[in-house]
Structure formats: structure tokens, C-alpha cells
Amino acid sequence: MSAETTDSRIDRLYELVPDIYKMRDADQRYPLQALLRVIAEQVNLIDDDINQLYENWFIETAEDWAVPYLADLIGYRPVVKVADANNAAAAALNRFVIPRREVSNTIRYRRSKGTLALLELLAQDVAGLPARAVEFFKLLAWNQNINHPHLDRARTVDVRRMPDLDLIGGPFERVAHTVDVRRINSRLTVGRFNIPSVAVFVWWLKAYPVTWTRAYCAENAGPHCFTFSVLGQNAPLFCKTEPELDPAQIAEEMNVPAPIRRQAFAARPEQFYGVDRSLAIWAPGWGGYDPNKPIPVEAIVPADLSGWQYVPKLKHIAVDPVLGRFAFPPSQLPKKGATVTYRYGFSADIGGGEYSRPIFDPSPEEIKVTDPKDKSKKVRKLVVPVFYRVGRATGQFQTLGAALAQWEKDDPFDAVIELMDSAVLVEPISITLKMDRTLQIRAANRKRPVLRLLDWQTDSPDSLSVTMEQASRFTLDGLLVAGRPLRITGPGREDGCPPVCGSSVVIRHCTLVPGWSIDSNCEPYRPAEPSLELYNIRAQVRIEHSILGSIQVHENEVNTDPIPIVVADSIVDATNPQKEAIGSPGFAVAHAVLTILRCTVFGIVDVHAVELAENCILQDCINVARRQLGCVRFCYVQPHCRTPRRYRCQPDLVIQAVTEKVVDLNKRATLIASEELRVRPQFTSIRYGNPGYAQLAVTCADEIKQGADDESEMGVFHDLYRPQREANLRQRLEEFTPAGMDVGLISVS
Numbered sequence: 130m131s132a133e134t135t136d137s138r139i140d141r142l143y144e145l146v147p148d149i150y151k152m153r154d155a156d157q158r159y160p161l162q163a164l165l166r167v168i169a170e171q172v173n174l175i176d177d178d179i180n181q182l183y184e185n186w187f188i189e190t191a192e193d194w195a196v197p198y199l200a201d202l203i204g205y206r207p208v209v210k211v212a213d214a215n216n217a218a219a220a221a222l223n224r225f226v227i228p229r230r231e232v233s234n235t236i237r238y239r240r241s242k243g244t245l246a247l248l249e250l251l252a253q254d255v256a257g258l259p260a261r262a263v264e265f266f267k268l269l270a271w272n273q274n275i276n277h278p279h280l281d282r283a284r285t286v287d288v289r290r291m292p293d294l295d296l297i298g299g300p301f302e303r304v305a306h307t308v309d310v311r312r313i314n315s316r317l318t319v320g321r322f323n324i325p326s327v328a329v330f331v332w333w334l335k336a337y338p339v340t341w342t343r344a345y346c347a348e349n350a351g352p353h354c355f356t357f358s359v360l361g362q363n364a365p366l367f368c369k370t371e372p373e374l375d376p377a378q379i380a381e382e383m384n385v386p387a388p389i390r391r392q393a394f395a396a397r398p399e400q401f402y403g404v405d406r407s408l409a410i411w412a413p414g415w416g417g418y419d420p421n422k423p424i425p426v427e428a429i430v431p432a433d434l435s436g437w438q439y440v441p442k443l444k445h446i447a448v449d450p451v452l453g454r455f456a457f458p459p460s461q462l463p464k465k466g467a468t469v470t471y472r473y474g475f476s477a478d479i480g481g482g483e484y485s486r487p488i489f490d491p492s493p494e495e496i497k498v499t500d501p502k503d504k505s506k507k508v509r510k511l512v513v514p515v516f517y518r519v520g521r522a523t524g525q526f527q528t529l530g531a532a533l534a535q536w537e538k539d540d541p542f543d544a545v546i547e548l549m550d551s552a553v554l555v556e557p558i559s560i561t562l563k564m565d566r567t568l569q570i571r572a573a574n575r576k577r578p579v580l581r582l583l584d585w586q587t588d589s590p591d592s593l594s595v596t597m598e599q600a601s602r603f604t605l606d607g608l609l610v611a612g613r614p615l616r617i618t619g620p621g622r623e624d625g626c627p628p629v630c631g632s633s634v635v636i637r638h639c640t641l642v643p644g645w646s647i648d649s650n651c652e653p654y655r656p657a658e659p660s661l662e663l664y665n666i667r668a669q670v671r672i673e674h675s676i677l678g679s680i681q682v683h684e685n686e687v688n689t690d691p692i693p694i695v696v697a698d699s700i701v702d703a704t705n706p707q708k709e710a711i712g713s714p715g716f717a718v719a720h721a722v723l724t725i726l727r728c729t730v731f732g733i734v735d736v737h738a739v740e741l742a743e744n745c746i747l748q749d750c751i752n753v754a755r756r757q758l759g760c761v762r763f764c765y766v767q768p769h770c771r772t773p774r775r776y777r778c779q780p781d782l783v784i785q786a787v788t789e790k791v792v793d794l795n796k797r798a799t800l801i802a803s804e805e806l807r808v809r810p811q812f813t814s815i816r817y818g819n820p821g822y823a824q825l826a827v828t829c830a831d832e833i834k835q836g837a838d839d840e841s842e843m844g845v846f847h848d849l850y851r852p853q854r855e856a857n858l859r860q861r862l863e864e865f866t867p868a869g870m871d872v873g874l875i876s877v878s
Contacts, residue, residue, distance in 0.1 A: 142169045188233040200232040207857070221848065230254040231861070243867040246377045248329050251861050256854040258331040259370065261300045261380040265313070265326040270305035295392040300330035300877055301382060313873035327872045329862060333851070334474040334820055334878040336367035336386035338483050339577060343553040344410075344455075344467040347649070350437045352462055357408070357453040357471045359553055359579050360611060360642065362651045362818040364453040365389070367472040369407040387877070388474065388820075389450035395431035401450070402426045408448075408471040410455060412463040416444040423470075432456075474820035474878065476846055479700065480640035480676035481609035483551060483577045489606075490514070491543050491567065512567075515541040520549030529570075529580075530556050536568070543567045548578040548608070557585045559594045562601035572607030582613035592616040597668060600631035611642040614659050614678075619666035632668035636661070636675050643678035643702040643817050651818035653678075656704040663692070670721075671695045676817065679703045679732060680711045684720035691737040695724045700823050700845050702815075703732025706749045710734055718754045727837075729823045729844040731815060739773055742766075744837040746810050746844040763838045765810055779832050779843075780805045808832045810844070820878070827876060 142165040143151075154161040184190040188199050197207070231238075231254045241247045245262045252260035273279060286304045287293065296302040311320025313328060321328065345361040347354040358364045365388040373384050382393060383400065389408075394401055401407045404423060413420035416428065424446055432439040434449035434456055441447040441458050448455045453471070457463060478484045491514040517532040518524040526532040532546050542565060548554075550573075558580070562568055572578050585591045592613045595603055598620055605615070617634055641660035644653020660678030663670065665685065670692065680701065684692060694711075703710040710732030713719040718735040725739070729746045738755040745764045752771045753759075762776040768784065775781055783804040791797040811829040813821030823845055825834055834842045835852045842851055859874055866872040 136170075136173060138173050139166050139169055142172070188229060191229075196229055196232060200235075203232070203235055205232055205235055221850075228255055228257070228857075238861075238865055242865045244377070245327075246379060247865055248327070248862060248872070249380055250376070251865060252329055252331055252858060255861050256331070256858040258333065258854070258858070259380065259385040260329050260331045261385060263300060263328045263330065265322045265328060266324045268302070268304070268306055269322060269324070270307055292392050292396065295390055300328075300875075312871050314871050319873060321873075323871070325869055325871045327866060327870050328875050329858075329872065330875050330877050331858075332385050332387065332878050333824070333849075333876055334367075334386060334476060336369065336472040337475055338369075338470070338472050340470045340483065340551055341411075341468055342470075342551045342577075342579070344469045346466075347437075347454075351456075351459065353457040353459045354434075354437050355455050355457070355467055356649075357455070357469050358473070358818070359581070359609075360647050360818065361649060362453075362647050363649050364473050364818060365820065366408055366450040366453050367474045367820075368401070369405075369472055385877075386472075386474065391431060391433060391449065391451055394448070394450050398429055398431060399426050402429055402448075404470075408450070409469065410446060410448075411468040412446075412457075413465045415457075415463045415465075416461070475822070476824050477849055478638075479674055479698065479845060481572070481577045481579075481607055481638065483575045485575060486607065486638050486674075488571070488574055489569075489604075491545065491569070512542045514543040514545055515539060517544065517546045518549055519546065521552065522550075524549045528556060529554050529558065533558070533560065537561075541566075545569045545571065547571055547573055548576065549573050551577045551579075553579045553581055555581045555583060557582070557591060559596075560603075561596045562598060562603055564598040565600045566598075567602040567604075569604040569606060570608070571604065577607065577609060579609045579611065581611050590616070592662070594618070597632055597634075597666065599667065602633045602635075602668075604635040604637065605639050606635075606637045607639065609640040609642070610660075611646050613645060614662050615641055616662040616664065617666050617668075618664040619668065632666075634663075634666065634668045634670045636670075636672045636677070638673075639675045639677070641675070641677035643676070644704045645678075647816075647818050651814075651816040653704045653817075657708065666692060669693050669695070671697075672699050673697045675699045677701060679709055680719075681709075682711070682713050682719035682721050684713070686716070686720040686737075689720075691720045691722045693724070693740075694721045694736075695726075696728050697726040698845060698848065699728050700817075701728065701730045701732070702817060703749075706732065708732050710749070711736055718752065722758075727845060727847040729846075742772075744841075744843055744847050746833070748810060763836060763843065765808070765833060765836070765843055768805065777838075779836055780808045783808055783832065 143162050150161065181192065185192060185195040188196065191199060234254055238247060238251065245264060248262040249260045252258045270285065293303050297304060306322040309320035309322040311318055313319060313321060313323065313326040343359060344355045344357060345359050346352065347356055347361060357366060368383055368387055368389055370386055371383045373380060389401055403409055403426065409423040411423050418424055428445050430441050430445050430447045432447035432449055434447060434452060434454040437456065439447050439456065441456060443458050443461055446455055446457055478486065517526060517536055519526045519529055519532050521527065526535070529546065529548070536544050536546065544567065560568065580593065582591055582593060593610060593615045595617045597603060597617065643660060645655045645658055647653055659681040661680045662683065664683045676699065701710045710730050711719055711723065712733065712735040718737050721736050722738045722740050723736045725742045725745055727744045731748050733749050734747060734751040736753055738758045739753050739761060740759040742761040742764050747764060747766050750767050750770045753773060756771065756773050759773040760776060761772050761778060763778065765779045766772055766775060768780055784801050787797060787800045787804055791800055808830040810833050811826040813824040813826050816822065825842055825844065836843045837847055840852060841847050855874065862872045862874065
């Protein structure tokens with residue numbers, strides 16, 4: 130009989146057979162059924178293909194490869210060249226180059242050409258960006274006709290209207306300006322306030338939620354002072370976006386992921402505060418309020434807490450949304466602490482966060498394991514994964530330590546410990562993985578638990594310690610770890626086992642806070658300390674979609690081969706240009722072979738070899754001991770670093786261009802120095818904890834912003850495909866803007 134299948138149609142042909150033949154087939158152990166199942170499997174494939182061909186006639190149900198062909202039928206022309214969708218990366222790029230939503234609405238756009246709301250709709254459908262369209266002629270100061278007055282615009286500035294003054298320079302400003310004759314779409318200097326100018330303001334930062342988590346008590350300022358962020362830094366709170374009810378409505382502050390202003394919060398606190406709003410505060414047993422509900426909005430006082438100078442009255446809480454701070458009355462402290470819900474800003478789904486991410490559940494399988502009686506032999510064993518869930522309400526265990534204790538007692542071959550809520554876990558963690566064992570510690574989807582490691586012991590380190598034996602596998606997924614590093618230790622080297630013995634370490638969608646923790650200004654507390662330490666580990670190490678500090682590799686480079694380390698779509702931050710992002714203390718280079726893809730690295734990289742570096746920003750120097758192995762392609766690498774052969778890297782390309790054009794040596798040296806400085810990557814912020822962390826600045830050179838192999842940006846946010854989305858959107862805005870008007874694209878965040 131054929132293998133088991135989940136397709137319910139597998140016996141569609143066998144069901145047509147007369148019963149007499151089924152009886153005879155049963156007597157002979159179902160050979161006819163097995164044959165018809167094989168035939169039915171092929172029939173089902175053809176049937177599915179025919180059905181999908183019908184679905185491909187419609188833009189809503191067509192496969193990704195069919196979207197460009199449907200777009201061509203209505204005269205849609207992509208701005209960026211369509212890639213051959215023969216791999217996942219090309220298919221992802223094509224989804225941005227030819228958005229399905231834009232193709233489906235092309236006819237609608239043509240009918241609505243010339244309307245202001247259409248420009249906002251284009252930004253959302255073409256580039257996937259929230260936007261606000263502004264006609265600048267409405268903000269010009271001009272003498273009004275007495276027969277046709279516009280009382281809502283063209284007014285001079287009233288210095289007593291603080292809400293209007295607070296909006297100056299942003300997309301929501303209301304004060305009048307004098308004429309700026311520069312064009313808003315100029316390639317030289319951009320002007321705003323001109324008669325034909327129309328601006329489309331877009332927000333690249335997203336507002337990520339943090340639900341029901343512990344606040345941080347800033348004891349250095351006072352026991353009544355708290356921050357929304359569990360790390361204690363000043364972090365602006367962002368709006369929870371609300372959909373626009375009318376397609377013709379122009380977006381307001383509540384419709385975009387913008388930081389909450391003090392003036393807006395003071396004018397309309399009920400619009401931002403509450404269970405289903407942008408922020409909320411719980412303090413059980415405080416002020417006589419219902420402990421199961423957040424502090425009522427009537428008790429919230431908007432304030433400026435930049436110096437913690439404001440003292441609220443009894444039964445009230447002062448909240449500063451710009452700094453992400455709140456304060457209780459000094460004489461009325463919350464005895465049971467404070468719990469908060471809020472939103473912070475960041476560029477993409479990187480690091481620990483409450484966003485949707487793929488969850489990899491291990492499936493039961495039959496594997497070969499080491500025979501406990503004779504370690505030289507392998508035996509087959511059916512491995513069924515065991516789940517341990519940790520959570521206040523829905524979990525089997527209340528603490529991670531209790532789940533680990535039960536895991537050690539049960540000793541399963543394959544186990545998953547899942548953290549069910551965004552709690553702050555403060556407990557020492559030490560894990561020992563036996564031979565052939567697999568352990569995955571992960572956050573539930575859309576949860577962000579925080580593992581806060583403290584100085585528990587005086588005579589030993591207090592890191593998150595994991596000890597691995599041969600053929601063991603460890604995965605950390607979706608957590609934020611602060612206070613101490615993650616230390617992974619392997620067995621000794623006395624048995625002469627090669628460095629890769631079926632073991633693996635995977636760090637996925639995690640944040641290992643650079644510098645262990647940060648202060649109120651996002652400066653690291655321990656900038657010299659690593660976030661990940663690897664001691665004599667015989668495993669393949671893979672890090673993806675994560676943020677972490679420096680990586681230290683402690684390996685015996687005499688007796689063993691270097692370990693493989695793969696870092697993809699991540700940020701590695703040494704917190705200082707002079708410190709090692711990847712290295713080995715006491716040795717010239719880390720004994721590792723590095724593969725690094727679509728990453729941003731702050732700090733020096735010293736490794737044995739680089740097998741492949743692609744689409745990366747290596748902000749500071751990189752040095753490899755073995756230059757004959759590997760390739761560095763489409764990366765930013767400082768010109769005097771020791772690397773494998775480089776292909777189309779910066780600033781090599783601009784140096785080559787100057788060398789070919791300029792003959793005079795003195796002039797050539799000056800121009801080369803100038804070009805090297807010009808193409809050096811510029812960032813909105815280089816400090817973890819800021820919303821614009823590792824985001825390329827607007828002033829960054831185009832050679833970096835479009836320097837990847839597919840003309841996307843180099844670095845960790847490569848897969849946002851920002852250049853392609855911007856180019857596509859600019860073209861569509863020009864296409865649907867009324868004749869005689871100039872449209873410009875302005876990035877707010």
C-alpha cells in the first residue's frame with residue numbers, strides 16, 4: 130500500500146470500483162487500491178493544476194508569477210525591471226516591483242486621477258507605506274479677496290497657539306509660509322511651499338506593540354519614576370494607527386504610525402490612552418482603582434518629565450509620551466509595581482518583538498541516536514517532541530526555571546519550552562544538553578518575553594549558560610536577553626572529535642542587548658562585554674533576524690578546525706568602532722569561518738576566514754587570516770582591510786572611477802579621500818534603543834542605498850526593498866498627479 134497522505138481524494142478512483150472487486154482486493158492485501166492510489170495521485174496533480182490555471186485568470190487569486198502577465202493586459206508598466214522569480218528572494222522583490230493590490234486597482238486609479246486622496250492610496254498600495262498628502266498652496270500667506278475669504282488658512286503665526294507651533298516643520302502643520310520658489314521634486318535643493326507643490330509624507334518606521342509587560346523603575350531618579358521600556362531608556366511612544374473611514378479622507382495623526390506629541394496627548398488623552406489604545410498603565414492596589422483595569426484616563430496627567438521635575442498630585446500619574454516616562458506621587462508609590470502596554474518604533478521585524486514570525490515545530494521522526502551501551506554504534510529511535518508552556522494564565526508552569534526542571538526530569542530527546550506572554554523573567558538559567566538532545570526555548574507568536582539576568586552569584590558568572598554535548602541542538606527564538614551574555618559551552622577537546630558533530634546552535638528573532646543593558650540615553654552600560662560567548666563549541670552556529678552585541682569565540686585553533694558561523698539579516702553591534710564585533714580575546718582572529726548575509730556590523734570583525742559576505746555594511750574594519758577562501762560581494766568594506774577577493778564593493782568602485790578619470794596623483798589622492806568619505810554609510814542612529822537604530826540616513830550616498838546585488842540597500846534592512854519601492858511610488862505619483870503640479874516624496878521617519 131502507498132504511503133499515508135493527507136489528500137482526501139487519494140481513493141477517488143478506488144471508490145468507483147465495484148464492491149466485488151474491492152472484496153477480492155481485500156483478500157489479496159489491497160494491491161489494486163495501492164495501484165489506483167498511485168494513479169489518483171497524478172490525477173490530483175493535473176486536476177489541481179487545471180484549477181489553478183482558472184484561478185490565475187483573476188488578480189486576487191493568481192499565483193505570484195502570473196501577476197506581471199495580468200498587469201500587462203491592462204497596460205501596467207513596472208518602473209523597476211522584473212526579476213526572474215526562480216528563487217524566494219526574486220519572488221519577494223517582484224511582489225514590491227509589481228504589487229498585486231496596485232494592479233487590481235489600476236483602473237480605479239485612472240478614474241480618480243487628480244484627487245488628493247488618491248496619492249495616499251497609491252503610497253499604501255504601491256509601496257505599502259502609510260502616507261499623508263499635502264497641497265502646499267493652502268499653506269501660503271496671501272492677501273485674501275474680501276468676496277471669497279478662506280478663514281481656515283493663510284493666517285499669520287499666532288505665538289499663543291501652542292498646538293499650531295508644535296506642528297511646524299511636520300506633515301500636519303497649519304501655519305502659513307511665504308513662497309519658496311524651489312521645486313519640491315528638484316534633484317538639487319528641495320523646496321516645499323510653492324504654488325504647484327504637492328507633498329506625500331511617508332512613514333518608514335512601524336509601530337510595534339508591547340503588551341502587558343513590567344515597567345522599569347528608574348531608582349536613580351527616584352522610586353516613583355518609571356519608564357515604559359523595560360531597559361530604562363527614553364523611548365518615544367508611538368500611535369496605534371486607526372483606519373481611515375472615508376476613502377476621500379486625508380490622513381491625520383491617528384492614521385499613521387507617528388510618535389505621540391505632548392500637545393496632542395494633553396488635548397486628547399482619551400484618544401491615546403486605554404486598553405485598546407496606544408498606551409495603558411496598570412498598578413494593582415494603587416489609588417483604590419480596579420486592579421483588573423488600567424488606571425482610568427481621568428487620573429492621567431500629560432507632562433514634561435525630561436528632568437523628572439513634575440510631581441503629580443495624589444491618585445494621579447504624570448505621563449510623558451515623548452520620553453516614554455511616567456511618575457507616581459512620591460508619597461503614593463505602587464507597592465505591587467506597574468505593568469504597561471505601549472508601542473515603540475522600529476524599521477523591520479528584527480530582534481525580539483511582538484510581530485508575526487514563522488514558528489518551527491519539530492515533527493515526530495525516526496532518527497539515529499547513539500547507543501547508550503555502546504557509544505560507537507547508532508540505533509533508531511522514534512522521537513516525539515514534548516512541549517512545556519510557561520505563562521501566568523495559559524501555561525503549565527509559572528516560571529522558566531520550573532519548566533527546565535521538569536524537562537531535566539523527563540529527559541526527552543526533543544523538547545520545546547514556549548513562553549506564552551510578554552513577561553519579564555528574572556531568574557538564573559543554566560542548561561545542560563545531553564548527547565543527541567534537542568531543546569528549543571521560544572516565545573509564542575506575537576509575544577516578546579524578556580529574560581533579565583542579574584548578578585546572582587559572587588563567585589561565578591551569571592550568564593545564560595548552555596552546555597552542549599555531541600549531536601545536541603539548541604534554539605533560542607523570539608526572546609530579549611538583557612543584563613548578561615548568552616554563554617554556550619561545548620565538551621572538552623581531549624577526544625579529538627571534529628568541530629561539527631551534528632550539533633547546531635540557532636538564534637532566531639532574538640535581541641541580546643549590546644552592552645548588556647542601556648541607560649536613559651541609550652548608551653551601553655558595559656560596552657566592553659560580549660553578548661554571545663562560544664567556548665569550545667562543536668556546532669554550526671546560525672544567527673538570523675536578530676540584534677546582538679559582540680560575539681566572542683574561544684576555540685583551540687591548534688587541534689581543531691574553525692567552527693562555521695552564519696549571520697543573516699541581523700545587526701552585530703560592538704558599541705564602539707575600536708572594539709571587536711566578532712573576535713577572540715587574546716588572539717589575533719576568532720577561530721571561525723564566517724558567512725554573513727544582509728547584515729549591518731558596528732565594530733571590527735577578526736575571523737579566520739570569510740566564506741561569503743554579501744549585501745552587508747561592515748562599518749568598521751574586517752580582517753581575515755585566510756584570504757584565499759571566500760568572497761566579499763556588494764558590501765561596504767573599508768579600503769585598507771584584509772579581506773578575501775572583493776567584487777563590486779564600496780568604496781572600491783568609486784576609487785576605481787577616480788583612478789580611471791584623474792591622472793594627476795595629488796588631485797587623485799584628494800578626490801579619493803573625498804569619495805571615501807562621501808560613500809561612508811550614514812545612519813539615523815547607531816545606538817540600540819532609538820527608533821531609527823541602524824536605519825540608513827536620508828543623506829546616505831546612493832551607492833550604499835542602492836548598492837546591493839539587486840539594487841536594494843546594503844545592510845540589515847535590505848529585504849525592505851526601499852529603493853525599488855520609492856522608485857515605483859515616485860513614478861506612479863508623477864503619473865496620477867494633475868498637469869502642472871509638482872509632487873515630492875518626503876520621508877518623515
